Amino acid sequence: LETGSKVVRAGIVVTGTEVITGRISDANGPWVSEQLAGLGVEVAHIIVVADRPDDLEDALRFLAAEGMDLIVTSGGLGPTADDLTAEIVGRFAGRPLQLDVEMEEKIAAILRRFAARRNFKIDEAAMMDANRKQAMVPEGAEALDPVGTAPGLVVPAGESVVIVLPGPPRELQPMWPVALATDAVKAVLGRATPLHGLTMRMFGVPESEIAKSLREIEEDDGIDVEAVEVTTCLRRGEIEIDVRWRDETEAVAMAVRDGLQRRHERETFSLDGSTIDEQVAGLLREKGLKLGLAESCSGGILAARLTNPPGASKYFKGSVVAYSYEAKEDLLGVPEELLEEFGAVSPECAEAMAKGALKAFGADLAVSITGIAGPDSDDSEKPVGYVCFNAMLADGTSIARDPVIPGDRHDIRERSGLVAMHLLRNLLGGDGTPPTS
Amino acid sequence: LETGSKVVRAGIVVTGTEVITGRISDANGPWVSEQLAGLGVEVAHIIVVADRPDDLEDALRFLAAEGMDLIVTSGGLGPTADDLTAEIVGRFAGRPLQLDVEMEEKIAAILRRFAARRNFKIDEAAMMDANRKQAMVPEGAEALDPVGTAPGLVVPAGESVVIVLPGPPRELQPMWPVALATDAVKAVLGRATPLHGLTMRMFGVPESEIAKSLREIEEDDGIDVEAVEVTTCLRRGEIEIDVRWRDETEAVAMAVRDGLQRRHERETFSLDGSTIDEQVAGLLREKGLKLGLAESCSGGILAARLTNPPGASKYFKGSVVAYSYEAKEDLLGVPEELLEEFGAVSPECAEAMAKGALKAFGADLAVSITGIAGPDSDDSEKPVGYVCFNAMLADGTSIARDPVIPGDRHDIRERSGLVAMHLLRNLLGGDGTPPTS
Numbered sequence: 001l002e003t004g005s006k007v008v009r010a011g012i013v014v015t016g017t018e019v020i021t022g023r024i025s026d027a028n029g030p031w032v033s034e035q036l037a038g039l040g041v042e043v044a045h046i047i048v049v050a051d052r053p054d055d056l057e058d059a060l061r062f063l064a065a066e067g068m069d070l071i072v073t074s075g076g077l078g079p080t081a082d083d084l085t086a087e088i089v090g091r092f093a094g095r096p097l098q099l100d101v102e103m104e105e106k107i108a109a110i111l112r113r114f115a116a117r118r119n120f121k122i123d124e125a126a127m128m129d130a131n132r133k134q135a136m137v138p139e140g141a142e143a144l145d146p147v148g149t150a151p152g153l154v155v156p157a158g159e160s161v162v163i164v165l166p167g168p169p170r171e172l173q174p175m176w177p178v179a180l181a182t183d184a185v186k187a188v189l190g191r192a193t194p195l196h197g198l199t200m201r202m203f204g205v206p207e208s209e210i211a212k213s214l215r216e217i218e219e220d221d222g223i224d225v226e227a228v229e230v231t232t233c234l235r236r237g238e239i240e241i242d243v244r245w246r247d248e249t250e251a252v253a254m255a256v257r258d259g260l261q262r263r264h265e266r267e268t269f270s271l272d273g274s275t276i277d278e279q280v281a282g283l284l285r286e287k288g289l290k291l292g293l294a295e296s297c298s299g300g301i302l303a304a305r306l307t308n309p310p311g312a313s314k315y316f317k318g319s320v321v322a323y324s325y326e327a328k329e330d331l332l333g334v335p336e337e338l339l340e341e342f343g344a345v346s347p348e349c350a351e352a353m354a355k356g357a358l359k360a361f362g363a364d365l366a367v368s369i370t371g372i373a374g375p376d377s378d379d380s381e382k383p384v385g386y387v388c389f390n391a392m393l394a395d396g397t398s399i400a401r402d403p404v405i406p407g408d409r410h411d412i413r414e415r416s417g418l419v420a421m422h423l424l425r426n427l428l429g430g431d432g433t434p435p436t437s
Numbered sequence: 438l439e440t441g442s443k444v445v446r447a448g449i450v451v452t453g454t455e456v457i458t459g460r461i462s463d464a465n466g467p468w469v470s471e472q473l474a475g476l477g478v479e480v481a482h483i484i485v486v487a488d489r490p491d492d493l494e495d496a497l498r499f500l501a502a503e504g505m506d507l508i509v510t511s512g513g514l515g516p517t518a519d520d521l522t523a524e525i526v527g528r529f530a531g532r533p534l535q536l537d538v539e540m541e542e543k544i545a546a547i548l549r550r551f552a553a554r555r556n557f558k559i560d561e562a563a564m565m566d567a568n569r570k571q572a573m574v575p576e577g578a579e580a581l582d583p584v585g586t587a588p589g590l591v592v593p594a595g596e597s598v599v600i601v602l603p604g605p606p607r608e609l610q611p612m613w614p615v616a617l618a619t620d621a622v623k624a625v626l627g628r629a630t631p632l633h634g635l636t637m638r639m640f641g642v643p644e645s646e647i648a649k650s651l652r653e654i655e656e657d658d659g660i661d662v663e664a665v666e667v668t669t670c671l672r673r674g675e676i677e678i679d680v681r682w683r684d685e686t687e688a689v690a691m692a693v694r695d696g697l698q699r700r701h702e703r704e705t706f707s708l709d710g711s712t713i714d715e716q717v718a719g720l721l722r723e724k725g726l727k728l729g730l731a732e733s734c735s736g737g738i739l740a741a742r743l744t745n746p747p748g749a750s751k752y753f754k755g756s757v758v759a760y761s762y763e764a765k766e767d768l769l770g771v772p773e774e775l776l777e778e779f780g781a782v783s784p785e786c787a788e789a790m791a792k793g794a795l796k797a798f799g800a801d802l803a804v805s806i807t808g809i810a811g812p813d814s815d816d817s818e819k820p821v822g823y824v825c826f827n828a829m830l831a832d833g834t835s836i837a838r839d840p841v842i843p844g845d846r847h848d849i850r851e852r853s854g855l856v857a858m859h860l861l862r863n864l865l866g867g868d869g870t871p872p873t874s
């Protein structure tokens with residue numbers, strides 16, 4: 001990625017024994033990293049440390065020695081004895097802790113409100129005692145007002161600036177813009193050149209094809225692809241392509257985007273970062289259509305996915321999850337003879353299920369999924385992963401597919417939901433022919 | 438945690454720009470960390486680095502300077518130019534790369550099989566050329582046979598031993614036991630005292646109560662709780678308590694377990710680490726009962742959860758996800774008058790939905806969920822988060838609950854599924870009275 005000026009670099013330290021043991025998965029490191037990338041800051045390291053003071057201090061010293069302009073920590077700001085981040089960052093920065101009386105009163109006020117709402121009796125002296133710790137601020141540091149009860153900190157430390165944030169994402173994220181607005185952080189960010197970015201999404205193309213197309217764009221189209229940053233990643237069955245650039249290389253970024261789109265027109269469903277879920281919901285709203293589902297092997301996964309966004313009841317009528325022959329007959333009206341002749345996993349059954357869902361829900365369109373999620377198949381002629389789909393409008397127009405989906409039970413179930421989303425998008429008039437797997 | 442001998446410590450380095458930017462969430466760090474903990478090795482740091490050679494080398498030097506006995510890396514072993522882990526680890530260890538001819542032939546054989554299965558033409562010379570890189574092994578290191586196409590490495594490096602593993606979890610995990618079986622790694626692990634562990638799970642008790650109980654166990658029961666390692670964590674709405682101990686403190690661990698169980702008898706549902714999902718599936722199988730669902734605000738989440746384990750069709754008949762009045766009437770037989778009088782979110786509607794699911798699926802038991810997941814409520818008298826449950830046996834025996842669940846739409850939907858699982862467990866004869874939220 002070309003840049004005129006010196007690169008501004010950052011390291012992130014995530015504290016917490018629960019994170020290092022894998023009991024909690026860390027959301028803060030990636031979140032902060034993404035924010036920094038957008039600001040043009042290069043993240044060199046994310047370090048997870050257990051709640052051991054020495055390990056945290058060593059991590060800070062390592063990042064300082066690496067010449068990081070910015071260090072961001074998360075966690076370890078609570079009231080208990082093993083919450084030591086403020087003290088250790090103070091020591092690392094050579095700034096002894098001192099009581100911030102104003103902050104002490106702010107925290108006390110928060111706790112009093114909390115207690116009053118819940119009708120707790122509060123022992124004022126004990127409370128002030130227990131929470132004085134959270135009001136201790138390294139000398140010369142700036143304290144950031146608590147979102148929960150823990151204040152954040154911005155601590156100048158030699159050539160670096162340390163941003164100290166609480167662990168819970170719902171406290172860390174709202175505190176982030178406040179930290180960015182401090183003079184110390186502004187001075188660091190002022191040295192960075194902001195990055196622009198766009199995200200494209202494709203379905204049904206292998207990752208290796210994108211690498212090949214990028215080489216063609218470089219060699220055949222004569223575009224200096226290296227001047228921008230392109231990352232490709234397979235994310236829940238779809239290809240996500242991120243292009244980042246600085247002002248001076250905007251034309252290259254656009255040429256990369258257009259070159260990729262031209263080479264994968266059929267598979268590109270998003271140029272603006274919108275997800276398939278957002279697109280299907282948007283199309284259903286826009287057209288005022290009501291959707292019903294008939295699910296077998298996906299077991300409710302598609303319904304759960306479609307009802308995830310707020311306001312789904314505007315267009316989603318429901319799903320019959322029919323995990324037995326009887327349910328397919330009784331609730332979806334699949335004829336017994338059809339099941340006997342073709343089996344429950346057949347294009348014929350998928351078609352009858354879609355018709356049944358249209359009728360059961362009085363829907364304008366329906367999609368059905370019936371397949372063998374495994375680990376075993378009852379039917380010697382049909383392999384694990386064989387899944388039949390039918391997406392149908394009330395007038396009988398339909399798109400049918402019956403791919404063999406690779407992977408284990410989990411993969412097959414998830415991908416079934418994804419294929420159905422793409423069939424729905426196509427039935428609703430989205431561009432391109434839907435690939436399947 | 439008390440121990441007689443020196444603590445064996447490890448650091449983990451996860452490479453990958455996609456991980457540092459948060460586009461992929463790292464599964465390897467936590468997984469390796471958990472394996473090491475079980476072997477009695479203390480993990481001090483997990484470091485995520487982007488695909489920049491210098492940053493990786495710096496991270497290795499930092500961990501060596503920290504005195505790590507073991508360093509585990511994941512990723513960067515592919516055939517492309519930016520896969521540099523083997524080279525950098527070699528440089529770090531002062532061991533130049535040399536071609537392992539035997540390994541080169543093994544990789545070629547894998548690629549030939551791969552190509553043959555897919556009917557690819559293969560250019561032998563080009564292939565050998567491209568893949569020679571993966572057969573380069575640091576002098577004196579041990580190469581581990583590939584699971585995919587990338588071999589792993591065990592590289593002695595001064596006082597440390599570095600285990601180099603591929604990035605994809607499905608390659609890393611099978612290679613792990615092979616790495617452990619090498620002489621170099623065995624020598625390190627031989628210095629560690631293995632830890633034993635148990636996991637308890639509770640539902641419906643705040644995390645702060647567990648901290649209080651642990652203090653009581655220490656002060657009132659006179660148990661030296663500090664002699665074992667107890668970690669408590671809120672995981673998807675349930676409390677998970679992990680107790681780890683070495684041989685000599687087994688009695689303390691048992692006293693902690695018993696003390697916690699005695700104090701939270703009603704809320705403890707698992708002493709053996711089994712999850713609520715495993716318990717419900719086990720009870721249904723054991724009793725030979727068939728389950729049907731009626732879901733509204735959970736939108737299929739409960740069905741998706743119950744159909745996740747292989748073999749679910751043995752006891753799961755299906756779910757009616759009824760997201761509209763009509764679907765509740767037509768598919769579940771909820772009387773129109775009932776909906777008009779009490780509304781769709783009411784204990785009365787939940788009861789009628791459970792009855793309807795019993796009938797629709799010819800089930801032995803059913804559970805219904807109807808509530809307001811938000812973000813808004815249509816009903817001024819019922820708040821967002823108000824959810825009604827009914828778990829019913831075919832003979833009409835039932836458990837009903839109608840809590841107000843805190844949090845946002847996502848939390849309310851997920852927790853609705855969880856509450857329903859606990860109601861099912863109780864209806865099936867699990868111990869204790871089911872708490873709700």
